[in-house]
Amino acid sequence: MSGLRIDHLGIIVADLDKAIERFRFLTDGEPAYTKDMPDVGLRIATFEAENISLELVEYAGSASEFAKEVMGDETGLNHISLGVDDLNKAITEFTEAGFKIMEGFPREGAHGQVAFFRRDNDTGLLFELCERAKI
Numbered sequence: 063m064s065g066l067r068i069d070h071l072g073i074i075v076a077d078l079d080k081a082i083e084r085f086r087f088l089t090d091g092e093p094a095y096t097k098d099m100p101d102v103g104l105r106i107a108t109f110e111a112e113n114i115s116l117e118l119v120e121y122a123g124s125a126s127e128f129a130k131e132v133m134g135d136e137t138g139l140n141h142i143s144l145g146v147d148d149l150n151k152a153i154t155e156f157t158e159a160g161f162k163i164m165e166g167f168p169r170e171g172a173h174g175q176v177a178f179f180r181r182d183n184d185t186g187l188l189f190e191l192c193e194r195a196k197i
Contacts, residue, residue: 069145069173069192070108070115074137078105078120085109085118097172098122102129106172117143117172132164132178133188141178141188149175149193156191 075081082093085107093107094115103126107118119140121130133140146152149168156179157163167177174195181188 067145068114069143069194070117071139072117072119072133072141072143072190074133074140075118075120076137078107078118078122081118081120082107085116089116093118095173099172100125102126104129104172108172128166132166141190143176143190143192146191146193149177149191152191152193153177156189161189 073081086092089109089111091109094110095106095108097106098104099106100123103121103123105120105122109116109118119129119133144152153163153168156177161182162180164178164180168175168191170176171190171192173192175193177191179189179191
């Protein structure tokens with residue numbers, strides 16, 4: 063797959079405010095990006111490290127059921143988001159390679175259009191494809 067890059071690592075946290083404080087210490091900085099997504103019950107903060115983005119995700123409210131179905135309930139490192147230039151092309155390539163897209167995707171995510179795939183049996187990893195919104 064050409065043009066593939068790691069966009070971010072997704073980390074599920076129990077309390078976003080406490081996690082932000084911890085990551086302020088770890089990165090010596092502020093979140094580069096925060097977003098509340100009440101339609102899917104998520105609160106998100108992204109920190110930029112020198113070589114990768116770290117996305118902190120908190121489930122917030124009853125609307126988070128869809129997000130929990132996609133990402134699961136456990137806190138900690140959750141998914142690897144792969145940045146792509148053309149989401150539809152990447153989805154086709156992933157499905158042709160045997161990855162199974164989750165129902166309800168592609169859709170708008172925190173940073174642009176995203177697609178989650180079922181946890182990969184061979185690696186045990188949860189993959190997300192992300193086509194960042196053009197600003």
